[in-house]
């Protein structure tokens with residue numbers, strides 16, 4: 001559903017992403033881990049068609065994002081770390097606007113209230129201006145906007161960043177419900193523990209390269225934090241296996 005093959009992205013002399021391949025199937029959460037500057041957002045930006053790849057391909061629902069960008073973007077919903085909403089407008093006006101933009105028809109207030117409840121926001125915020133909301137509330141509203149599209153593929157760039165523990169738990173529950181509903185989710189995060197808990201698959205990036213990838217069964221049987229720290233420290237690059245060859 002979400003696929004990247006042999007992806008490279010170069011900025012001048014710097015390779016931000018190098019020969020990256022990954023795939024997220026329906027009903028899967030793929031968590032992308034990696035230090036600041038590892039290439040997570042760059043990968044996501046290529047998938048969303050915001051920037052062109054230097055080499056390789058990216059596809060959403062089988063549609064090449066470079067060759068058919070509009071069609072690819074219609075198939076994916078995106079939640080960024082800093083959600084772009086209209087601060088001067090009310091929550092209701094924002095939802096109404098983005099519902100129209102999503103192409104899934106209009107939204108009435110009761111449907112909007114139900115959507116807010118799904119992401120852990122009270123109906124009472126409908127009439128509040130977005131700029132008066134806290135960061136966590138804006139993030140939840142961004143998630144609500146993301147859900148409006150009802151797409152099969154969802155891409156989220158550090159969706160939990162800045163959320164309090166309760167909000168993080170609520171957001172996690174929404175992600176798991178989306179997974180159960182058969183959606184494909186690509187989520188970048190620095191939260192190793194949550195990734196281990198919710199991911200169907202985890203990929204660890206270092207300096208633009210995938211140095212480890214593991215599935216659910218592998219995640220169950222290892223200490224992901226210790227593995228992550230070793231991946232960051234080691235010079236060797238071992239994809240699809242335990243970095244450095246030993247167990248953790």
Ligand SMILES: Nc1ncnc2c1ncn2[C@@H]1O[C@H](COP(=O)(O)OP(=O)(O)OP(=O)(O)O)[C@@H](O)[C@H]1O
Pocket residue numbers: 011014015016034035036037038039040041042043
């Ligand atoms: N527009 C740009 N021009 C030049 N270099 C860029 C640009 N965008 C990103 N980079 C570089 O590409 C590399 C990967 O950055 P990216 O934002 O993808 O990392 P990230 O994994 O998302 O990091 P973080 O965890 O901090 O969000 C970094 O070295 C960054 O400096």
Ligand SMILES: [Mg+2]
Pocket residue numbers: 040041042157
């Ligand atoms: Mg980033």
